[in-house]
Amino acid sequence: MDRSQEHREPGERVQTFESHGAHPKRSRQNCESQFCKVENLSRLEYNCVEMSSDAEARLLARCRQGEPDAWNELFDAHYSATARFVFQLGADFSREDVEEICQEAFLSVIRNLASFQGASQFQTWLFRIAANKARDFCERQRAAKRGGGQAPLSLQAEDPENGLTLDPPSSAPGPDAQLMNAERMAGVRHALDQLGEPCREIIELRYFADLSYDEIAATLQLNPKTVSSRLSKCLDRLEALARPILAREKSTPFSV
Template identity: 30%
Template sequence: MEIADYIVADDRRLAALALDGDDAAFEYLFDRYNEAIRRLFVQRMGGSGDADDLLQETFIKVYINLHRYNPDYTFGQWVYTIARNTFVDYIRRRQDDLPIDERYATPVSSAPTPEESVINLQQRTQIEHYLDRLPAGYRQLIVMRFFDEYSYEEIAAKLGLPLGTVKTRIHRARERMCRLIAKGEER
């Protein structure tokens, strides 16, 4: 695959490629989530202490358990769940060393941190910005395929187009989106 294909590939596609042994696909998944996960750990621990170790442990678990990922759910939620569980395990290990009256003094929240919410909002805003710059037909295809998660066959049926036409147009829409993103990064 070319770099542009990895950049515009959705998480489910990258996960499938990684399962098939494509290490570059897993690197792109790691690159998409590592900073947000690290910030999660730093924020919850009140400093960077063991954040890098927890980040590494999280992505080792992601890699080892990739075959358990269910594409019916978003990859990001799955990774965050593993990260939260890794953090809970870390807190439990630390608390085993504390006297009984000091254990569980710090509640662990599963709600998104303010930083996670801002990151999610920024990513959505960026994607919407680039989607708005696509022609209407391409925008519709991208939304149907990657946001509404319709299969190619479902899109073809809903739009009354041949399957080959849908695949070609989605490919062109992804290429156009990739070019827009690349141009946007140069500014």
């Protein structure tokens, strides 16, 4: 059985893809082919197919109309970048974990594409869905292990250009440390959600997708200097929102 179906009703995944004109078998093959030459997921390059805003808008319109080839094109264009993004979120995601989370994310895109209004870049919207699916996956893992699963989300340890430091999970945390990390990152996520869309978008691209300033500039169609300035201001806002949460967690003993 496909691991992405383990937490779904029988046949749900196939019905969802077919009802929108996409082909699950082909999508699964594409998913596997993205990894066939990658020995270590950390080496997976950011190789999203470059597409102009107009071209992507046309592709999304075709997806909304239910064209099978359009869904496959969208999958091919964004799968590798999404897989790399998901891999960086988890402390110890396996290849199979990443595949499952990515497939759940794309299923959610199929179900909810009508709600995407273009307020942000499509890729940013997709990454946010993937982050939520990764968090859900980790919560299931923790529940299955009765508190001993993987830490759900982690930002890069430090941005040397802006000085924001958020300690990542230790390489071998015990159950208490893992739960504390989960609480801590949930707090950071809550602070992110309080930011406006421009700040949340640029921080997610920098820390979750691990894009360079030039890549962010290309994605958001901004000047790299504007990216640097905006990111610095947004990090200040995030730090102000997150500091009380992090300070409270440092001063409060954690118990289960």
